[in-house]
Amino acid sequence: MDFPRPDPAHLALLHRLAGDWTGPERAQPSPWGAGGESLGHGRYRVGLDGSALLQDYEQVKDGRVVFRGHGVFLIEPDSQDVLWWWFDSMGFPPAPARGRWQGDTLYFEKVTPQGESRYRYEFDGDRYRFVIENRFPGQADFAEFIRGDYTRQP
Numbered sequence: 763m764d765f766p767r768p769d770p771a772h773l774a775l776l777h778r779l780a781g782d783w784t785g786p787e788r789a790q791p792s793p794w795g796a797g798g799e800s801l802g803h804g805r806y807r808v809g810l811d812g813s814a815l816l817q818d819y820e821q822v823k824d825g826r827v828v829f830r831g832h833g834v835f836l837i838e839p840d841s842q843d844v845l846w847w848w849f850d851s852m853g854f855p856p857a858p859a860r861g862r863w864q865g866d867t868l869y870f871e872k873v874t875p876q877g878e879s880r881y882r883y884e885f886d887g888d889r890y891r892f893v894i895e896n897r898f899p900g901q902a903d904f905a906e907f908i909r910g911d912y913t914r915q916p
Contacts, residue, residue: 780815784802786801787800800823816834817835845861846881859881878904
């Protein structure tokens, strides 16, 4: 039996994240913390025979790791949407964010009991910018929560 497979072109776009990335981040105050400057480290690797991208992340503030996360990206074969599950040290149960490529930018959206989130990976060669915007219950508009500018490491 042949199982549906993601489009190879979509997988190639996703695999461009594979590698080690580091960069400065700026978080705004939120229900989860005071915000401020930090340094983010991400390691992305291709897994599951090429059908997934696995992500490990650490946020460093004042010389110590203050936050950790693990992500799993898959391409849904029927829709070619990118699904992203995120597990982190805050412990909220993961629900997948659903995303699509638009040029060199990968956009995601997700709705949870904590609110709505939009995520962007904006690529430029060996650099990318990652932005999270949130809209919490009772808020009319989305507000930027975090912005990071990462560079591929050798």
